[in-house]
Amino acid sequence: MPEEVVNLKDVAVAYDNRIILKEVNLKVLSGEAIGLWGPNGAGKTSLLKVIGGLLKAAAGTVELFGEKLSWQSGNRLRRNIGYVPQFLEVEPEIPVLVEEVVMMGRYGQIGLFRFPDAEDYLAVEEAARQLEIEGLLKRPFGQLSGGQKRRVLIARSLAQGARVLLLDEIFSWLDTRMKEKLLILWHQVIRGQKITSILVSHEAELLQSLCTRVIRMENGQLHQVS
């Protein structure tokens, strides 16, 4: 029996007196792959951020795994959500190696004043193997290409043990070879393990071929498509 992992009830988000999302109702069951598409400014990224607890809803409620997302429960619930942003603006010389970025996915659950142990290193190794980034682990993160960065961030979410992945335009702005590689990994790893995913893209056809359900967004509202 699939579990209800995300439940948005009448969610609205406003920023600088502008309504970004209005009356959004959405239920996501475990194992589903939801595709969100729509024009620029439709509110797709904002919706992902609301689900990930990164953007506060001005009205309505957000439930994750049957529990209301709130100030008290936020950090605990977020540990089960993996977020991969569209762009990650970091300095090329930033002192962070790829293996550290993947390990950072586990920091929320390791706890304060504690350091990663053998189990954490094993999870990083396994996630790196699945996303085929073993050869990148010792490289500075800032010097990777866009496609490599996305693979590293997905590996970070896998190492985190995320039960829901929020993927923002991960197939956009990539050359054909990198896009094909990422598509293979999507089928092998994410769909292969039936990890619940919400995938944002402006390519409707791509989403139709990848997702179990596709939802169109326009002017901050959801329109069911298939």
Add this chain to the structure above:
Amino acid sequence: MELLSYPFFQRALMAVILTGISCGFLGVWVFLLKISFLTVAISHAALAGGLLAICSGLPVTPVAMGFSVVTAGILGPLSERGRIHPETSIGVIFSTTLGLVFLLMGMVPEARTQGMNLLWGSLLTVGKTDLVVLGVITVITTVFAVGYFKEIHSVLFHQELAKSSGLAASLFFFLMLFFCGVGVSACLKSIGGLLVFSLILNPAVAAYQITYSLKKMYALSCLFSIASGVVGLAAATAFNLPAGASVVLVSSLIFFGCLAFCPKRRRKNNG
């Protein structure tokens, strides 16, 4: 060498070492968070607080700390939420505190000399109490930086991603700002409100030219900061120069040296 036997010189030496350690950590944070100019606003707020304390006969360090922590408390949320561009809010606070500094100096002329000491610092007149305050703040800053290494690393890398994996990212961001406020105030008497900015930033940027590891960046930043302090103090004594200015100029020399021989850039040029 004879100077080492004098208590005032021993205190000055101890002060530059402690200042070096705390500024080493603070510099890495403000540089990687891209809020370097925030340190200037905080140091001027501390200066305004210090002058107000002198004018009203209150102890300088606690009042200066209060001012700088309140400033960090105002600037932190503004920088984080991005409603107003951080540079704009920092600029407004900076000009306000600078105005307050000159107003106090103008209103109470006898406070001017002491005020100038806070502006330029006076390493050779550091007292025992100042050293104790510096020592306590350095220890707490070091414990925070080491104990919460992984959380701080994650926030320095990307605050939103850190939050998305279940870390209290905003809390750690504000704590770093708090330590900046407290650390800058503690350095007022020794390094001075104007020069502390350079001692915080130069060693961290120099370390950034060398390594891709945060642990090494911390270590190098502290080392460069301590070296600036010790060499600057020695140069000031040998050539009868103002100590605070010498310390800061040595830190600038270290920065330019690292920039010129930057291993990162050479690696990139060599493909």
